[in-house]
Amino acid sequence: MTNKELLQAFDGFSEELLTVLGTSERLKKQVQTVLEENARLRLENRQLQELLAQRQAPVVEKNTHNTGKEHLEQLYNEGFHVCNDFYGQSRGSREDCLICMELLYRDDR
Numbered sequence: 105m106t107n108k109e110l111l112q113a114f115d116g117f118s119e120e121l122l123t124v125l126g127t128s129e130r131l132k133k134q135v136q137t138v139l140e141e142n143a144r145l146r147l148e149n150r151q152l153q154e155l156l157a158q159r160q161a162p163v164v165e166k167n168t169h170n171t172g173k174e175h176l177e178q179l180y181n182e183g184f185h186v187c188n189d190f191y192g193q194s195r196g197s198r199e200d201c202l203i204c205m206e207l208l209y210r211d212d213r
């Protein structure tokens with residue numbers, strides 16, 4: 105292999121790497137979207153379950169509220185917003201969200 109051929113081979117290799125990197129970024133965004141969608145659906149599902157439980161047995165409302173909160177806390181700890189402002193979105197850098205925290209812990213103080 106001549107030096108020129110070697111350089112050409114590297115050029116080709118670099119281009120392939122960039123393509124793979126682009127594909128990887130696209131896939132990562134798609135997975136992110138699916139995860140956020142999943143979080144939103146879980147939140148909505150939980151809210152519907154709570155509504156249903158309240159209609160069927162209003163007496164256990166307090167109990168349902170606690171379970172609902174645990175569910176929200178779990179989602180938050182998995183890295184998703186549970187607040188209305190960023191509902192179901194990924195918390196990105198995982199920094200705490202004050203609005204979420206307020207929602208999760210205001211009753212405990």
Ligand SMILES: [Zn+2]
Pocket residue numbers: 185186187190201202203204
């Ligand atoms: Zn939030």
